[in-house]
Amino acid sequence: MFLVALLVFVMFGLLNNSAAAQFDNGEQAQIYPVVRTPYPELIYTPEACQEGSDKICFGDYYKVLPKTSYVNKVIVPDTIVIHTDDQSGKTPEKWFSTTTWNGLAGRDSGGRSVHFGVGLDGIGQFLTMYEGGVIQCRGAGRNLDSHSVQIEMGGRSYNTMLNGKASPAMVRSIEIITAQTVDLVLVLMETYDIPIENVIGHYEVEGSGKTDPGDIYLEQYFLPLLKKKLGN
Numbered sequence: 001m002f003l004v005a006l007l008v009f010v011m012f013g014l015l016n017n018s019a020a021a022q023f024d025n026g027e028q029a030q031i032y033p034v035v036r037t038p039y040p041e042l043i044y045t046p047e048a049c050q051e052g053s054d055k056i057c058f059g060d061y062y063k064v065l066p067k068t069s070y071v072n073k074v075i076v077p078d079t080i081v082i083h084t085d086d087q088s089g090k091t092p093e094k095w096f097s098t099t100t101w102n103g104l105a106g107r108d109s110g111g112r113s114v115h116f117g118v119g120l121d122g123i124g125q126f127l128t129m130y131e132g133g134v135i136q137c138r139g140a141g142r143n144l145d146s147h148s149v150q151i152e153m154g155g156r157s158y159n160t161m162l163n164g165k166a167s168p169a170m171v172r173s174i175e176i177i178t179a180q181t182v183d184l185v186l187v188l189m190e191t192y193d194i195p196i197e198n199v200i201g202h203y204e205v206e207g208s209g210k211t212d213p214g215d216i217y218l219e220q221y222f223l224p225l226l227k228k229k230l231g232n
């Protein structure tokens with residue numbers, strides 16, 4: 001009886017955590033036409049990393065997104081694209097990468113993908129990666145997707161970190177998520193021989209009309225932190 005109660009409790013917790021995130025509004029959806037069908041609530045469960053052969057797993061957990069969300073092709077990345085996934089600014093203490101996964105998997109029957117989600121719960125790897133290349137994601141448009149690794153940080157309005165408009169909770173979340181992302185980017189730069197000039201924000205992608213993850217944030221906070229760590 002106790003076990004059943006415990007199971008119900010755990011399931012309830014999982015369901016509560018599985019609300020789908022809102023993503024960069026209307027992010028170039030026209031490039032990847034998909035059939036919109038209702039989808040069941042997705043529950044995130046981590047998988048063991050399938051290390052071996054030349055597969056690499058970075059981060060704290062590994063769970064590959066549905067096949068419909070990525071291009072089944074290995075590409076060689078020379079660029080790293082940073083995003084934020086637009087989770088609510090009212091609850092920065094809930095900016096989780098598992099929410100990012102659920103949002104991507106559920107959206108448009110899984111029509112979008114990135115390689116990583118970074119949140120207060122750690123770094124999740126969402127696509128298969130190898131020593132010499134990575135599975136092509138559907139993140140910032142085909143031209144860029146064909147030669148990049150992409151990272152979705154949980155949350156939104158990261159620029160507020162620098163203009164004094166962020167609440168203490170938001171500052172805390174942005175700091176925690178940034179620190180993990182910078183460390184991840186350093187490892188990716190090393191693994192795939194990517195120069196710092198090729199670490200860009202989604203807003204820099206021509207014609208994207210995007211502002212994530214925030215220009216001031218990336219240029220005055222993220223990149224200086226990355227440069228500092230790179231020098232050490």
Ligand SMILES: [Zn+2]
Pocket residue numbers: 024082083084202210212
């Ligand atoms: Zn984006």
